[in-house]
Amino acid sequence: MTSTATEYGAARLARWLRTALSATAAAVLAATLGLVLLSVILRYLFQSGLIGTEELGMWLNVALIALGAPLAMSGPLAMRLDLPLGPKAEAAARVIADAISLIAAFVLVFGSARVIALIGGTSPTLGLPEWVPFAMTATGGALIAAILALGRIGERRIASLVASAILAALATLACLRITFETTLPPSAVIAICAGIGLLAAAPLAHAFLAAAMAAMPFGGNLAAETMVTTAVSGMSRFLLLAIPFFLLTGAALSASGAAKHLVTFAASLVGHRRGGLAQTVLATGTLFSGASGSSVANAVFSATTFHPELVRHGYREARAGAIIAASSVLDNVIPPSIAFLILATATDLSVGKLLVGGLLAGLLMAASLAIAIHMTSREQGGGPRATGSQRRGAFLAALPAFGLGIIVVFGIRIGIVTTTEAAALAAAYTLALAVFARNRNTSLFSVFRQTAAEAAAIGLLIGSAGPFAFQLAVDGVAGMLTAAAGAFGSSPAAILAFAVLVLLLAGLLLDIGAAILLFGPLLLPLATTAGIDPIAFGVIIVTTLMIGGLTPPVGMLVLVVGGVADIPAGALFRAVLPYLAALLAAVALICAYTLLI
Known part of the structure; x- marks a missing residue:
C-alpha cells in the first residue's frame, strides 16, 4: 500500500x-x-x-x-x-x-x-x-x-x-x-x-x-x-447530569427558532436607543442566558448571528466582537448556569439559592454593560422605536422561551423538582418546541450530537481537575491561602479583597470550570470563617471568574468570538477593555452588597 x-x-x-x-x-x-x-x-x-x-x-x-x-x-x-x-x-x-x-x-x-x-x-x-x-x-x-x-x-x-x-x-x-x-x-x-x-x-x-x-x-x-x-x-454525580441537559436546552431552543423570537423581542425593547443594535445584542444575551447556561454556546450563536450586522451598521470589527464577548459573560451567571452547577458540586452549596443570587448579579452586570455600550457607541444611533402592538407581538412570539424560567428557577428554588429533573424537563420542553416548529435546517439528531460532544468536554474537564484538587488538599494549600490572607487583615472586607484578587489571577490562566473546581473548595471556608454569607460568596466566585473569559492570555470568550468572526485576539482584547471595566465595577458593587448583608 x-x-x-x-x-x-x-x-x-x-x-x-x-x-x-x-x-x-x-x-x-x-x-x-x-x-x-x-x-x-x-x-x-x-x-x-x-x-x-x-x-x-x-x-x-x-x-x-x-x-x-x-x-x-x-x-x-x-x-x-x-x-x-x-x-x-x-x-x-x-x-x-x-x-x-x-x-x-x-x-x-x-x-x-x-x-x-x-x-x-x-x-x-x-x-x-x-x-x-x-x-x-x-x-x-x-x-x-x-x-x-x-x-x-x-x-x-x-x-x-x-x-x-x-x-x-x-x-x-x-x-x-x-x-x-x-x-x-x-x-x-x-x-x-x-x-x-x-x-x-x-x-x-x-x-x-x-x-x-x-x-x-x-x-x-x-x-x-x-x-x-x-x-x-x-x-x-447525579447533579452533573444537569449540564448536558441544559446544553441540550440551549441547542434545541436555537433549532426551534425561538432564539430568533428572543432577538426580535430584545430589539423591540432597546433597538431604538443609542447603539441600538449593540444594546439588542446585550438584551438578547440576557434573555438567551435563561436558556443555554453556557457562555461559549451564546458566544458562538451571537458571533454568527450579530457580528456581520454590527459591522454593516458601522461598528469596527474588533468593537463588535468585544460587545459580543462581553455580553456572553452573562450566560454563566444568569440561571440556568452551568458554572453554578459545578460550584454546587464542588462545595455542596444550595443550587436553588445560587441561581437566585446569580439572577440578581447577572441583571446588575447587564445594566453595567448597557451603560458601557451607551458610552462607547456615540457614533451609532438606534433604529425606529417599536410601537406598543409590535412589542406585544414580539413578546407573545417569544413567550414559549420564557417558560424555561418557570421550569428551571422557580422549580428548583421552590423545591418542586431537583436540579437534574428541572434540567431534563427544560430539555424536553425545548425539544417539543423544536419538533413543533419543524425546522428543516437543523435536525434533532444533530442537536443531540453537538450537545454530547460539548457535555463530554466539560465532564472530562471536571474529572481531570479532580486529581489536581486532591493534590492541593494533600499539600495543604488551603492553609497557605489562609496564611497569605492574613497579610491583608482579618476583617471580612480584607478577606473578600484577597479572595477576589486570587480569583482574578486564576481567571487569567484557567477556564472557569477548572478554576471553580480548584479554588471554590479552598476559598469558601476562608470566607465563611470571616463571616461572609456562603451563597453571596459563591455568586462572587462565579462572577469574578467569568471576567477571566475576557482577559488574556486564556480569555476563552474572546478566543471563541475571534475564531468565529476571524478577528485577531490582540485587537479583541484591546477592544473589550471598556466592557471589562464595567463588569469589574459590577463585581465591586456585588462585593459591597455582600459586606452589608
Whole structure:
C-alpha cells in the first residue's frame, strides 16, 4: 500500500470513527434524558420510582464522557490556548501537545486497568460489576489515542506523530521510574506542567491528567489508578447530569427558532436607543442566558448571528466582537448556569439559592454593560422605536422561551423538582418546541450530537481537575491561602479583597470550570470563617471568574468570538477593555452588597 493510500485510509477511518462515536454518544444522551424523564413521571404522577435510577444515570454520564471526549479534542471546548507562533515553534508545540494527549490517554487506560484488576463486587441496585465505569473510562482513553493517531496520519504528519509517541513514552517511563528530592510541592509541579501543556495548545483536561503524572517523581500522591478513581468519582454525580441537559436546552431552543423570537423581542425593547443594535445584542444575551447556561454556546450563536450586522451598521470589527464577548459573560451567571452547577458540586452549596443570587448579579452586570455600550457607541444611533402592538407581538412570539424560567428557577428554588429533573424537563420542553416548529435546517439528531460532544468536554474537564484538587488538599494549600490572607487583615472586607484578587489571577490562566473546581473548595471556608454569607460568596466566585473569559492570555470568550468572526485576539482584547471595566465595577458593587448583608 502506498503512502498516499495509507493516509487516505487513515483519514477515512478517522471520519468513520468520529461519526460512529458521535451517533453513539447522542444515543447515550437521549437514553439518559429518557431515564430521568421516566423517573420524573413515575415519581410525580404515580408516586413510584425506578430502583437504581441515580446510579444508572451516573454510569451513563461516564459513558457519554468516554464516547464524546475524543470528539472534543479540537474546537472551543477543548480549552486550547492557540498562541501566534513561528513555523518551527508551532511544529514543536504540536509535538508536545500530542505527547500530552497520549500521556493522558495512557493514564486513563492504564489507571483504569489497574482499578479493574483491584476492584470487586457488583452494584446492589443495578446488579452489574462495579468496574463497568472504569472500563468505559479506559475505552475513552483508547479512543483519544486512536483518534489522535488516525488524524495525524491522515494529515500526513506521521513523523510528528512518531516524535510525540516517543516523547510520551519517555516522559511516562521517567515518571514511573525516577524520583527527585525537592522542596517543591507536587501541586506546584502540576500547576507548572499544566501551564506548559496550555502554552503548547494541549487540551486543558489532557494537560491536567499528564501534569498529575508528572508530579509523581516529585513526591506526588497520585498513582495512575488513584488519578482515575478520583476522576471517575468527580464525574459520577447525579447533579452533573444537569449540564448536558441544559446544553441540550440551549441547542434545541436555537433549532426551534425561538432564539430568533428572543432577538426580535430584545430589539423591540432597546433597538431604538443609542447603539441600538449593540444594546439588542446585550438584551438578547440576557434573555438567551435563561436558556443555554453556557457562555461559549451564546458566544458562538451571537458571533454568527450579530457580528456581520454590527459591522454593516458601522461598528469596527474588533468593537463588535468585544460587545459580543462581553455580553456572553452573562450566560454563566444568569440561571440556568452551568458554572453554578459545578460550584454546587464542588462545595455542596444550595443550587436553588445560587441561581437566585446569580439572577440578581447577572441583571446588575447587564445594566453595567448597557451603560458601557451607551458610552462607547456615540457614533451609532438606534433604529425606529417599536410601537406598543409590535412589542406585544414580539413578546407573545417569544413567550414559549420564557417558560424555561418557570421550569428551571422557580422549580428548583421552590423545591418542586431537583436540579437534574428541572434540567431534563427544560430539555424536553425545548425539544417539543423544536419538533413543533419543524425546522428543516437543523435536525434533532444533530442537536443531540453537538450537545454530547460539548457535555463530554466539560465532564472530562471536571474529572481531570479532580486529581489536581486532591493534590492541593494533600499539600495543604488551603492553609497557605489562609496564611497569605492574613497579610491583608482579618476583617471580612480584607478577606473578600484577597479572595477576589486570587480569583482574578486564576481567571487569567484557567477556564472557569477548572478554576471553580480548584479554588471554590479552598476559598469558601476562608470566607465563611470571616463571616461572609456562603451563597453571596459563591455568586462572587462565579462572577469574578467569568471576567477571566475576557482577559488574556486564556480569555476563552474572546478566543471563541475571534475564531468565529476571524478577528485577531490582540485587537479583541484591546477592544473589550471598556466592557471589562464595567463588569469589574459590577463585581465591586456585588462585593459591597455582600459586606452589608
